Amino acid sequence: MxxxxxxxxxxxxxxxxxxxxxxxxxxxxxxxxxxxxxxxxxxxxxxxxxxxxxxxxxxxxxxxxxxxxxxxxxxxxxxxxxxxxxxxxxxxxxxxxxxxxxxxxxxxxxxxxxxxxxxxxxxxxxxxxxxxxxxxxxxxxxxxxxxxxxxxEGRPVIDKYVTVIGEVHRPCMLRVPIGISVAECIAAAGGSALRTFAVAMGGPMMGRIIRQDQMEDEVITKTTGALIVLPKDHYIVQRKELPVPHMINQAKTACIQCSMCTDLCPRYLIGHRLRPHRIMRSIGLSESSEEILKEALICCECGICELYACPMVLSPRNMNVYLKQELREKGIRHQKNHETPTAEPMREYRKIPIDRLIARLHLGKYKNTKVEGPFEVATSRVKIPLSQHIGKPAQPIVKVGDQVHKGQVIAEAEAEGIGARSHAGIDGKVVEVSDAIVILSKKNGVIL
Ligand code: SF4
Ligand code: SF4
Structure with missing residues (x-):
């Protein structure tokens, strides 16, 4: 084969x-x-x-x-x-x-x-x-x-290595079945000493925030690499949780057009026409320029403009995320430009040192944390989303009540299309088929 x-x-x-x-x-x-x-x-x-x-x-x-x-x-x-x-x-x-x-x-x-x-x-x-x-x-x-x-070697993707770090008792590397809940991963890392906390899933810069009440339902997928447990009022959590109307108001009233966001933007620095300071100005104008707003479509959402560059603590990245969604809903896509970009001459001097970034993100406390493991984590329940990838969601080929075994294909994709099949991460019984397939096992005291 x-x-x-x-x-x-x-x-x-x-x-x-x-x-x-x-x-x-x-x-x-x-x-x-x-x-x-x-x-x-x-x-x-x-x-x-x-x-x-x-x-x-x-x-x-x-x-x-x-x-x-x-x-x-x-x-x-x-x-x-x-x-x-x-x-x-x-x-x-x-x-x-x-x-x-x-x-x-x-x-x-x-x-x-x-x-x-x-x-x-x-x-x-x-x-x-x-x-x-x-x-x-x-x-x-x-x-x-x-x-x-x-x-x-003939083995399907059914598990994932995940770094769990931050406010947990035992920062560690876990090997977990895909579909296990975020809550179980945090428990496997010894739990948190904090009564209220949030998780930056994927990483502090590009990850998304999971609230405590979402942690039972949110699961590890094929693309999850890390869970950073942070106090609920941590700088990163607060910045990422800012409501859109608040961000828009800030962009209109507080942007001083210093252009630091553009000067440090890595995509701008390799020659792309992406100028977050101009996007921010356009948002502030009563008649914004669609040509400028469309630049948001090529933002990679790295977060430098927002979490590192802006002296006014504004949110150019999140504005770009919001604009991308708005533009796509209107059917506006980025027209690919085949010209070879020319990198900015100052690029070499504008790379962001990781230590400075960690300090700016208020993460210095966790910088030299020793990560133990890997620890293998078993679970009695997985929820496997049908869409863990770009492209068409996988099609379920099991139904509620079916017994499945670890490694069995439970959702199929077309070999010639853009999609990927999914496999069961544990032995057990299918109890739900919706936009995800939920499997419960008899192990760990759960009797079906
Ligand atoms: S988030 Fe987008 S606009 Fe901001 S620095 Fe990164 S690529 Fe540039
Ligand atoms: S860095 Fe902040 S204040 Fe300066 S132009 Fe960009 S958004 Fe405006």
Missing amino acids: DLIRKVFDAGVVGAGGAGFPTHVKLKCKVEYLIVNGAECEPLLETDKYLMRTKSNEVIRAIEEVGRQVEAEQIVLGLKRKYKEEIKQLQEAIQKLNAKIKLYLSDNFYPAGDEQILVYEITKRAIPAGGLPLDVNTLVVNIGTLVNIYDAM
């Missing part, structure tokens, strides 16, 4: 970001295969853990993907400061006689943004609204490669 079929069968999607179905991504021929090991968000440990402990599997999967896409050059990008990970990967490359180069980057944010990583390695800027393929490149991240390796 060929690699693409195995990857489809296993339901592999991008393990970080939006979860693009991997079997679709692999249907190309490229000059560069770039492996993203430059974990982007502060405090996350998951990819580092995988590079350290699964270096042979990662290298074997990279070689297989490289053959599939006929890559002329294969480069694994990670941070220079990842000493142990570099050592493990170099040993695996040597042992397997692999033709893979390591690219060592500085410790800045967002080093792991795929467009930034492609630019750092190839010096090719992807056109605004474009894909790495536009510059003859394919980018795959470390978590995805571990899943590709498992797919090569």
Whole structure:
């Protein structure tokens, strides 16, 4: 069976970001295969853990993907400061006689943004609204490669490594079934000493906030990499929870047009026509310019403008998120510009050092936390969303009352379409089929 079929069968999607179905991504021929090991968000440990402990599997999967896409050059990008990970990967490359180069980057944010990583390695800027393929490149991240390796061995994607850090008794790396609740993950990390807290799911910069009353219902999906437990009144929680009308009022009344948001925007700095200060000004005008507002469509939502750059504590990123939704509802899409962008000459000096970012985010307390584990977590209930990826949701092929076993396909996708199938993460009985499939098991005292 060929690699693409195995990857489809296993339901592999991008393990970080939006979860693009991997079997679709692999249907190309490229000059560069770039492996993203430059974990982007502060405090996350998951990819580092995988590079350290699964270096042979990662290298074997990279070689297989490289053959599939006929890559002329294969480069694994990670941070220079990842000493142990570099050592493990170099040993695996040597042992397997692999033709893979390591690219060592500085410790800045967002080093792991795929467009930034492609630019750092190839010096090719992807056109605004474009894909790495536009510059003859394919980018795959470390978590995805571990899943590709498992797919090569016939194992489907049914579990996930997740960093749980912040206000928990035992910060740790967990290996959990996909579909387990956020509440169970926090309990597995010893619970929180705080009576009221919130969780930044995915990371402090690009993640979303989960409130305490949502934690039983919110689940780990194929793209979740971290849970950062924070006090409910933490700076990040408050910034991300700001209501839209409040943000709009702030943009109208408090933006001083200093342009710091644009000067530090990583997409602007690689040459994209994205100027958040002009978007903020346009919002403030009684007749805003649609041409300017449309620039929001190419924002990658990295959060630098909002959580790092703006001296007035305004929310250009969240305004962009809001505008994107409004524009898409009106059917307005970004018109792809095929011109090659030219990076700003000052770009090199405007990278955001991670330590400064952590201090600005009020996360210094957690910076040197020792992360224990990995600990394997079992559960008696999983809720597996039908849409854990970009594209068409998977179609359920089980019904309420069916007994399913761990690894069984429970929702199907078309092999030629953009979608991914889902598998049961535990043995048990299907008790709900809606936009998610809920499975309960008899284990851990739950009797069906
Ligand atoms: S979130 Fe802000 S800094 Fe990041 S890409 Fe969007 S506009 Fe630029
Ligand atoms: S950094 Fe803040 S105050 Fe300055 S232009 Fe941007 S949104 Fe306005």
